[in-house]
Amino acid sequence: MDDLKELFAKNRPTTLTFDCYGTLVDWEGGAAKALRNIYGFAEQLVSDDVLIDLFLELDALVIREGIFPYSAVLQIVADRIAEKLLGSPTPELSKAFPQSLPSWPVFAETNEALTQLSQHFRLAIISNVDDDLIAGTLTQISAPFDEVITSQQTSTYKPDRPIFEAALRKLDEEPGRIVHIAEGLGEARPATALGMKSVWVKRSKRSDDGSKAIPNANAPSLMAIVEAAQSSLVAPHQIKAGK
Structure with missing residues (x-):
């Protein structure tokens, strides 16, 4: 090297x-803040570290499914995070997640x-x-x-x-x-x-x-x-x- x-x-x-x-x-700080703002995830429910690890794991899986555009990937990821942490996806909220990206x-x-x-x-x-x-x-x-x-x-x-x-x-x-x-x-x-x-x-x-x-x-x-x-x-x- x-x-x-x-x-x-x-x-x-x-x-x-x-x-x-x-x-x-x-992106770590931006994504974690956006997910908390959208879903109201409390720190007692999930730490930033766990939230970002969840994002990375799910993002990698969805990308390998060949889904485009990336805004659709982000929406699916947000739904799956909500399902894991809250018990069910919330499509009406997940649409806001890709829209947050330009503010990260x-x-x-x-x-x-x-x-x-x-x-x-x-x-x-x-x-x-x-x-x-x-x-x-x-x-x-x-x-x-x-x-x-x-x-x-x-x-x-x-x-x-x-x-x-x-x-x-x-x-x-x-x-x-x-x-x-x-x-x-x-x-x-x-x-x-x-x-x-x-x-x-x-x-x-x-x-x-x-x-x-x-x-x-x-x-x-x-x-x-x-x-x-x-x-x-x-x-x-x-x-x-x-x-």
């Missing part, structure tokens, strides 16, 4: 792709880090989400993105390869000049298999998803990536005409 600074110094990337929810957005907060470092990185790299997002939901999230982010690739556009979910392949086609860049940055360890596998470099942002105890994927480097935060990029003296990128 490369040192983070070495990764930038050796590969001179032009493009950074990001997972959004978990890497740029505090970005991390405190996100805007500063992306603003600095955008001075040197093209930025893109690869996300398991719907176009309208991520459009709401992006109103919280001040830095520009060259491309936003979603599961709605590609009819596939990470960590499957097709959504990464779609990103490569859109970005029209050599894979080795792209660094994919994600909080979930499993995203390193498809990214590196396609020739991209991968940085794992270890934000929480859930960042290790058990995939045993091997990223090129680890980072504790986005600002650590900024520092590594700056220390490698990466020059501002030159985007080709028409790109």
Whole structure:
């Protein structure tokens, strides 16, 4: 595994792709708060940790059923959580859960880090989400993105390869000049298999998803990536005409 600074110094990337929810957005805090607001779950009934573990378990199961769009996945997940905790699903309430996603907060470092990185790299997002939901999230982010690739556009979910392949086609860049940055360890596998470099942002105890994927480097935060990029003296990128 490369040192983070070495990764930038050796590969001179032009493009950074990001997972959004978990890497740029505090999805754990946002989802837990939304579920409590919608259903009135008391802390005596369920802790945030248990609530998020339930969300992760059910989200992974529903995604593997091949259900699109992701807003439908979120609604089913909310129904199943209500069934587990309250005894029955409540469809009239579960519809509000996907609508809450654009309000899930970005991390405190996100805007500063992306603003600095955008001075040197093209930025893109690869996300398991719907176009309208991520459009709401992006109103919280001040830095520009060259491309936003979603599961709605590609009819596939990470960590499957097709959504990464779609990103490569859109970005029209050599894979080795792209660094994919994600909080979930499993995203390193498809990214590196396609020739991209991968940085794992270890934000929480859930960042290790058990995939045993091997990223090129680890980072504790986005600002650590900024520092590594700056220390490698990466020059501002030159985007080709028409790109």
